Amino acid sequence: MLSILATGIMAFIGILTETLMNVLFPILMGEFHVSTSTVQWLTTGYLLVVSLVVPLSSYLKRKLPVKRIFVIAVMLCIAGCVVAACALNFPMLMIARILQGGGTGIALPLMFNIILDQAPKSRIGQLMGVGSLVVATAPALGPTIGGLVGTYMPWRWIFMILLPFLLLALVLGTMNIRQGSPTVEAYVNPLHVLLIAVGFIAFVFALDEGGAAITKSSQGASDAGRTALSAVVLFVISMAALLSFAQLSHRSFSPLIRLGVLHSVSFRWHLLAYVLLQVTMIGFGFVIPNSAQLGYGISALVAGVLVLPGALFGAMLAPVSGMLLDRLGPVKPISGALAITLVGVLLFAVGLGASSTAWELGLFYFVFMVGFSMAFANTMTSGLSQVDAPLKADGNALFSTFQQLAGAVSTTIMSAFLASAQAGHGAQGAVAYRAATIAGAHHAYVFLSVVVGCACLCMARAFHTMNSIQELA
Template structure:
């Protein structure tokens, strides 16, 4: 269920040109199918700690599977963009329950000696599904059409639902805990305002480069939204500290290594989701590739990552977290540097594929180990809250990554038209793609330094 939920995050990215033509919408509107989905997941995921204490694991699972199936069915039957957007919201709510539920089961019921390996398997879902999404979407839309791409996933969810209903067990009794609607509202306002602020900042940059008269107004709106976001999140943190039953116990952030590992994990997710948006769109709009080719570019790296994600966990079990994480992150950095060298007018789009393989090998092993290292820095009683933190900011990072990459391409393409001047539009898209890769490289280096900082503190203690 978690795999299919995350798969549809980036599968939809490849469908954007098709959906834009069918529903007569622009890039700025269609990207909300992914950004809005990730936003819903990031809002629902913080409820995982409450759901983990209040309801049985099986009850949460059944609700999640029902939401995911309803979302896929609505998407398959969608006759307009608003209906498709509702479908994505339903899917996001189901995935927001499923992701932390999967990790809670692993953390609570795994043998300690195998925790790294099993967390690697769990994180393999989070790492590989978004990477496979463009491939599935690109090949599928050419073969069977976008509606069937959603419909064909429903039987797999039905099978997963039956297996889960039969096998999921409850290792502890449930508790009666208070649910704070006010805290949820503050979290929603904070996250939604933040993503909209990023979107408006991008629109203001585009307006400024095009000398549009409303540029200052758009920029002012972005600043106001950012202030609202910060105020709401600060208020949420203060309310959580005062509450007896907060949505997320902020005490989990008292662990300094946990904070740095969380930051690194979030940035790693943002980079990979950003690539899931950037590479397919760069291939189609910058190199003139078909949807099938755009999807296949990501397939080799995704498959290698699927194999190596549990290997990273096994290395952590054997050597500890520091050496496996830092060495594999260094490889991911090299992969992005190589990719930057391949984005030029005379290059083949398949050279990006080779560089992406190097990135995915490093990312797929570093990503699960970073979460495992972070969860190892908190007390067992606080692990559901730590898991909620990871799941929440992981999805928010995905929404931010998609929005920032959309801004990079949109600003570069501003003032150019694909139909009237294809060569200039493709050259501009390539410049935007290169700018996006530079942004992702800087973020990945910051993630590397965050993990270095976490390990330095742990060793000092």
């Protein structure tokens, strides 16, 4: 259990920083003189690095001792925190986020691999629920912690405060992490790494360019068409790289990720639903604190505290939902949780307006988190139960990879909604700028409602496939 605690602390801190910066974006925009579309790269770039490192987890698990992997992850995060605390300009802070992303990308799948390898089978659902609680709750708490620290002390102190917890995780990990299975001679083709890096980076930049094209078009800029063409070219490059990666992995003796795990139809639907839920979670983590400050004029502290009740209650529900999964199976717990999640996002889409209050934002987010916390954890656990034991590490790598990529994509899309609405409406703080921010947030909430609806359909399809397989058996 102490080994799980050590990796849990490490993963929690890493994921916490995904959204911790979001509530500080207005402050950072003023200090470093950057726009919304630029400052969002502190989160998007971080998540992109995580999504690039996570696919290596299956290879690292086979190649290196678990304890050494853990130490590398902790040291990267410590280095990132130190650089961030000393950041003198925006590029320096960006470098710090890249270092932190590398550490989190290693630590996140490591936590789940330790649970799957060492936990008793009767408690896997519960412990996976605890692990998913870390994944789901940390980004929800990020804006709260960022708002608290940012209000009462310089923002750089956030990273200094995290250092003792990272050192605690380092001590616990080096003392308690044990090797669950022997290492083997594993090889990774550098071309595979290059292709997946090109695919992910080009995809996120395509979305960023697409958002910039929409913003320029709304302003009547003459180069809007050129920017849109750039987005299309980047998207084509992304798809070509990812398809090439899939083809090479299929023929490789030692692939980066064994994509045979995707042969399971029900696993694919679980993975897609999980990704869509992550898009929603990170989307709220970006839109709520920024629209609260830039649209409703709420302070950074209040904007952060808005999400606290829902995050804490969701944290309590995640292990409970795991126990329900162990006892009742996946269909009823996940279906009920998704229904509540859908109600939560619809409240944002139809219940918020220019005259809405902070209480309404907090209440609607609370409803969303009740459903999300119970659905998110169990979706991953149920999906991994659909694959054979030798492929579980690869399945875990896919869940973790696309979870982080979904976060980068979501942040880019949410930024595009706000930036395109804000364009041409004056400076930050102007009445027109605030009204435009609220309108952009509304469009984002409608988009997120559609995303959750699609997640519900994915899980319905997954359950139908699982039932069909059981009937044939």
